[in-house]
Amino acid sequence: MRHRSPTITVTRGRFAATAGQVLEHVRAAGCAAREEIASGTGLSVATIGRSVGPLVEARLLRERPDLARTGAVGRPSTPVQIDTDHFAVLGVHIGRRIATVALGDVAGRVITHRTIRRSAGAAPDLPALARAASDLLADEPGRAPLALGVVAPWRDLGLDEAAIESELAELTGLDVRSGDHIAAVAAAEYFHRRQGTTGVTLYVYARDTIGFAAAVDKGTGVEVSRVSSLSHFPTGSDVQCSCGRTGCLEVTAGNEAVMARARAAGIVDGDDPAALYAAGAAIRPLLAERAAVLGRVTATVRDMIAPDRVVLVGQGFTGEPAVLADVLAECDRGALHDVPVSFTRFGAGIQAVSSCTVALRPIYDDPFALVARPQRPAAPTSPAIA
Numbered sequence: 001m002r003h004r005s006p007t008i009t010v011t012r013g014r015f016a017a018t019a020g021q022v023l024e025h026v027r028a029a030g031c032a033a034r035e036e037i038a039s040g041t042g043l044s045v046a047t048i049g050r051s052v053g054p055l056v057e058a059r060l061l062r063e064r065p066d067l068a069r070t071g072a073v074g075r076p077s078t079p080v081q082i083d084t085d086h087f088a089v090l091g092v093h094i095g096r097r098i099a100t101v102a103l104g105d106v107a108g109r110v111i112t113h114r115t116i117r118r119s120a121g122a123a124p125d126l127p128a129l130a131r132a133a134s135d136l137l138a139d140e141p142g143r144a145p146l147a148l149g150v151v152a153p154w155r156d157l158g159l160d161e162a163a164i165e166s167e168l169a170e171l172t173g174l175d176v177r178s179g180d181h182i183a184a185v186a187a188a189e190y191f192h193r194r195q196g197t198t199g200v201t202l203y204v205y206a207r208d209t210i211g212f213a214a215a216v217d218k219g220t221g222v223e224v225s226r227v228s229s230l231s232h233f234p235t236g237s238d239v240q241c242s243c244g245r246t247g248c249l250e251v252t253a254g255n256e257a258v259m260a261r262a263r264a265a266g267i268v269d270g271d272d273p274a275a276l277y278a279a280g281a282a283i284r285p286l287l288a289e290r291a292a293v294l295g296r297v298t299a300t301v302r303d304m305i306a307p308d309r310v311v312l313v314g315q316g317f318t319g320e321p322a323v324l325a326d327v328l329a330e331c332d333r334g335a336l337h338d339v340p341v342s343f344t345r346f347g348a349g350i351q352a353v354s355s356c357t358v359a360l361r362p363i364y365d366d367p368f369a370l371v372a373r374p375q376r377p378a379a380p381t382s383p384a385i386a
């Protein structure tokens with residue numbers, strides 16, 4: 001089984017193709033004139049102009065003369081923004097019990113998504129996932145798909161990342177990028193909050209699986225690296241783990257562990273994790289107990305990595321707002337309690353956002369490598385699925 005490097009390059013900064021740098025600057029700014037893009041990227045206005053024209057023609061950017069600033073010195077150029085109407089990316093997230101398919105626009109917004117239950121341990125039904133993605137696209141006629149991102153905790157699920165990536169490429173005819181799911185979650189968080197992220201941002205993720213990733217802003221580009229699983233992190237609990245030891249984090253505080261405890265206590269039936277957060281006050285003590293465990297582990301990892309900030313991601317953290325204070329109380333006990341800790345704003349949509357973010361990478365690296373392909377139809381209603 002081949003495993004790829006878990007590193008995801010969020011932005012290549014000055015090492016990206018010029019058109020990619022323009023696209024990235026405009027996306028982060030929301031709307032920008034050529035002069036603003038030039039000062040933001042360090043490239044000349046003439047160079048920016050040579051990229052903006054073709055990007056507008058390719059319908060990746062659109063001009064917004066209505067947003068031109070009046071009163072500026074000289075004659076400012078027409079501002080541009082990302083054209084979110086003509087292209088789409090597809091995202092596939094494979095979790096332990098849930099798969100998510102999503103359709104996103106070129107600015108990184110999720111247009112629509114769908115979750116599909118799957119049996120834990122079974123191989124993912126890729127033709128069915130490709131069909132579900134194609135159905136989402138069919139509901140948005142006029143959008144041409146540019147790329148597909150597939151994200152999973154590959155190692156934890158024992159899946160062959162490279163094989164799944166190439167099978168999805170074959171099924172959909174699209175450029176497919178894969179990513180480790182915690183790195184992708186961190187990349188998505190990072191991508192959507194570009195401002196105030198210098199230095200090292202530590203992302204701790206908890207849902208079915210638990211792990212962390214660090215995004216490092218090097219000034220010339222940003223990488224999400226140092227991705228680690230916390231599945232077997234020792235917590236001191238007496239829960240037996242499949243690895244032969246007791247007290248590992250995932251069997252203590254993962255979704256399945258909490259579900260099993262809630263079932264044994266007669267609080268929920270079945271195995272739908274959504275039931276955990278719908279069970280009201282009865283489940284609160286179990287969720288608070290998990291929150292305390294996750295908070296202690298977060299504090300330990302933070303004190304090890306010494307990041308500039310910590311962002312908590314995944315429904316293990318965000319599923320029950322009432323216990324967030326329990327997580328923060330444990331974080332306050334660690335050595336580096338001055339490092340700010342915040343929660344993702346994506347909540348339950350993070351799997352859709354993260355897979356669509358991974359799909360955006362080839363577009364932001366080199367947009368003309370994708371849109372200029374002569375064989376790509378202008379506006380197919382669905383990807384070619386065998």
Ligand SMILES: [Zn+2]
Nearest residue numbers: 232241243248
């Ligand atoms: Zn273990």
